[in-house]
Amino acid sequence: MLGLNKKDLGVLLLVALLAMAAPILLNPFPADSGMAQFNAGYPDLMQRFVIFGIFAIGYNILFGLTGYLSFGHAAFLGVGSYSAVWMMKLLSMNVIPAILLSVIVAGLFSVVIGYVSLRRSGIYFSILTLAFAQMSFNLAYSVLTPITNGETGLQISLSDPRILDGANAPSYPNLFGAQMNSAATIDVGSWSFTFSVGYYLCALLMLVAFYISIRIFRSPFGLMLRAVKSNQQRMNYTGLNTKPYTLAAFVISGMYAGLAGGLLAAMDPLAGAERMQWTASGEVVLMTILGGAGTLLGPVLGAGFIKYFENIFSKINDNVLHGWFSFMPDGIEDFIITIIHPFVGKGWHLTLGLLFMLVVIFLPGGLVEGGQRIGRLFRRKKADTNTPDGTKTPAE
Amino acid sequence: MNILEVKNVNKRFGGLQALGNVNLNVAENTVHAIIGPNGAGKSTLLNCLVGKLIPDTGSVMFDGRSVLGRKPYEINQMGISRVFQTPEIFGDLSVQENMLIPCFAKRDGAFALNGYGSVGSQRDVIDKAEEMLVEMKLADKRHMHAASMSRGDKRRLEIAMCLAQDPRLLLLDEPTAGMARADTNNTIDLLKQIKEERDITIAIIEHDMHVVFSLAERITVLAQGTPLVEDTPDNIKGHPKVREAYLGESQDAA
Ligand SMILES: Nc1ncnc2c1ncn2[C@@H]1O[C@H](COP(=O)(O)OP(=O)(O)OP(=O)(O)O)[C@@H](O)[C@H]1O
Ligand SMILES: [Mg+2]
Numbered sequence: 001m002l003g004l005n006k007k008d009l010g011v012l013l014l015v016a017l018l019a020m021a022a023p024i025l026l027n028p029f030p031a032d033s034g035m036a037q038f039n040a041g042y043p044d045l046m047q048r049f050v051i052f053g054i055f056a057i058g059y060n061i062l063f064g065l066t067g068y069l070s071f072g073h074a075a076f077l078g079v080g081s082y083s084a085v086w087m088m089k090l091l092s093m094n095v096i097p098a099i100l101l102s103v104i105v106a107g108l109f110s111v112v113i114g115y116v117s118l119r120r121s122g123i124y125f126s127i128l129t130l131a132f133a134q135m136s137f138n139l140a141y142s143v144l145t146p147i148t149n150g151e152t153g154l155q156i157s158l159s160d161p162r163i164l165d166g167a168n169a170p171s172y173p174n175l176f177g178a179q180m181n182s183a184a185t186i187d188v189g190s191w192s193f194t195f196s197v198g199y200y201l202c203a204l205l206m207l208v209a210f211y212i213s214i215r216i217f218r219s220p221f222g223l224m225l226r227a228v229k230s231n232q233q234r235m236n237y238t239g240l241n242t243k244p245y246t247l248a249a250f251v252i253s254g255m256y257a258g259l260a261g262g263l264l265a266a267m268d269p270l271a272g273a274e275r276m277q278w279t280a281s282g283e284v285v286l287m288t289i290l291g292g293a294g295t296l297l298g299p300v301l302g303a304g305f306i307k308y309f310e311n312i313f314s315k316i317n318d319n320v321l322h323g324w325f326s327f328m329p330d331g332i333e334d335f336i337i338t339i340i341h342p343f344v345g346k347g348w349h350l351t352l353g354l355l356f357m358l359v360v361i362f363l364p365g366g367l368v369e370g371g372q373r374i375g376r377l378f379r380r381k382k383a384d385t386n387t388p389d390g391t392k393t394p395a396e
Numbered sequence: 397m398n399i400l401e402v403k404n405v406n407k408r409f410g411g412l413q414a415l416g417n418v419n420l421n422v423a424e425n426t427v428h429a430i431i432g433p434n435g436a437g438k439s440t441l442l443n444c445l446v447g448k449l450i451p452d453t454g455s456v457m458f459d460g461r462s463v464l465g466r467k468p469y470e471i472n473q474m475g476i477s478r479v480f481q482t483p484e485i486f487g488d489l490s491v492q493e494n495m496l497i498p499c500f501a502k503r504d505g506a507f508a509l510n511g512y513g514s515v516g517s518q519r520d521v522i523d524k525a526e527e528m529l530v531e532m533k534l535a536d537k538r539h540m541h542a543a544s545m546s547r548g549d550k551r552r553l554e555i556a557m558c559l560a561q562d563p564r565l566l567l568l569d570e571p572t573a574g575m576a577r578a579d580t581n582n583t584i585d586l587l588k589q590i591k592e593e594r595d596i597t598i599a600i601i602e603h604d605m606h607v608v609f610s611l612a613e614r615i616t617v618l619a620q621g622t623p624l625v626e627d628t629p630d631n632i633k634g635h636p637k638v639r640e641a642y643l644g645e646s647q648d649a650a
């Protein structure tokens with residue numbers, strides 16, 4: 001079905017199911033319980049999960065398949081956001097033209113940057129992409145202020161022309177009238193679940209993006225991209241021109257980044273230069289490697305993992321810790337909290353960094369490899385106890 | 397008819413004259429060996445044929461067309477395939493995927509944005525790759541990681557990948573270097589069989605005289621970047637200049 005084999009279809013359906021049920025699955029704790037702060041099922045955060053999922057899925061097509069490590073993909077994210085906001089200022093608050101333009105502009109932008117950067121490979125390619133992204137960041141901050149509104153960031157305002165919108169059109173990003181921030185909250189007992197238009201639009205686009213990435217992975221084009229990573233010399237002497245292959249992968253991943261940037265702006269109509277900074281480029285590299293570069297699911301997992309950390313782990317402050325460890329004698333309680341303190345709250349980067357190191361050292365295939373190992377362990381146990389069917393390959 | 401004509405090719409590396417006035421004609425559908433001591437310029441000559449190096453002067457014509465100034469992938473698409481001194485394969489891919497790539501290159505050309513259909517749905521390419529795997533006795537290894545094969549199998553895979561493109565000229569750079577005697581003999585049989593079964597010209601660089609005299613119809617001896625003689629194997633064996641420059645010790649070893 002859908003041109004996918006059984007295994008890939010299974011993965012796609014699983015992701016679809018998780019994405020659709022996320023508002024419920026991510027809110028496992030009752031709203032008034034002490035654990036409620038670990039609930040991630042609110043629209044703003046869920047949107048970030050899937051938007052950065054799109055960003056990482058696209059980045060994985062370049063880095064995971066061809067091995068070209070770009071340190072500048074945030075530039076395309078930023079360009080996507082600026083384009084989307086401009087579209088909402090000039091044309092319409094409907095997000096469709098905004099998202100379309102962000103993909104197109106990011107695509108064009110990545111043709112130029114890709115064409116120049118791909119003249120080199122390895123570390124020189126990485127440095128070139130980094131230089132381009134920092135250049136874009138600085139331009140957005142200074143010279144291009146008329147377009148980017150510099151430090152303040154580009155915002156919508158009531159005086160914008162919006163030539164396609166009528167007098168009664170919504171003044172917030174919307175999809176044919178349905179506003180991105182409109183949501184329905186359903187209470188079940190002491191649990192509370194929020195379903196928002198914005199999240200479901202992002203989730204649907206993420207599924208489309210994921211589906212396209214599966215098709216690319218399984219296509220002859222995807223095979224060629226993996227060949228680029230493996231041995232460019234052999235490719236050249238097999239009659240294959242590697243340049244357009246790498247450029248195509250670069251542009252596709254740039255368009256994914258543009259889509260992600262456009263969606264960020266569609267959910268919250270403003271765009272700032274900091275979106276293009278090198279830390280943002282580094283983040284998508286981390287997501288992809290942490291989840292598992294070159295695997296289908298890895299980037300999605302990595303994006304979710306890092307965004308969860310950034311938003312949830314960072315909220316654990318000393319008060320929360322005192323609440324948790326209050327059952328202990330005072331001296332020990334303070335001691336334990338002193339030890340944990342640097343790793344939580346503002347120190348969440350430290351924990352993430354340690355986790356990242358552990359994954360790179362012990363699980364070079366990322367979280368996906370971790371999952372596969374656990375899966376294999378279970379299968380082997382099962383095979384040992386009763387069934388002989390322990391040899392099936394684990395799902396990706 | 398000559399399929400390959402090399403005229404007055406010179407190549408310098410700084411102060412070193414790696415190739416000096418090289419002339420070489422390879423007749424269609426023959427096996428032509430290029431021999432010579434280490435550093436004679438054999439690999440350099442091959443590099444000039446496939447676009448890896450550009451000669452300082454001279455001309456290289458393949459099938460009546462100049463190869464000079466063309467990129468390696470263009471020269472390959474003209475019909476020249478090369479097997480390297482150390483096997484160049486796609487180590488990260490499976491043996492079957494390795495085989496598929498030249499088949500796609502032959503069908504779709506140097507670049508195709510073929511991102512929609514799955515690899516598995518391209519029956520013609522899958523069948524062609526399978527045919528080659530069977531012919532080269534690699535079929536039982538099709539799901540193996542190419543990097544984990546033995547050196548002999550890697551070399552065989554590389555030859556298979558080149559043959560899958562139906563090249564008109566196959567260039568082999570020391571295909572038996574570092575091989576055990578048994579593997580060397582297998583390679584000789586394989587190359588003989590390839591030559592019998594298809595219209596192909598083979599140019600082979602080789603140090604092992606046993607291989608050279610088993611396969612070659614003509615031999616060019618290169619020394620210090622210049623062709624010393626070109627003749628049939630029988631005449632080369634007895635040629636005093638060749639014995640002096642090169643053969644003496646090698647024949648004892650073989
Ligand atoms: N890229 C290069 N730059 C500088 N010098 C080179 C280069 N390639 C080859 N040479 C030199 O040119 C000479 C010829 O080298 P070449 O590799 O063609 O010899 P060969 O006949 O293939 O030898 P072997 O039998 O050892 O493979 C050698 O002296 C080598 O050091
Ligand atoms: Mg050599």
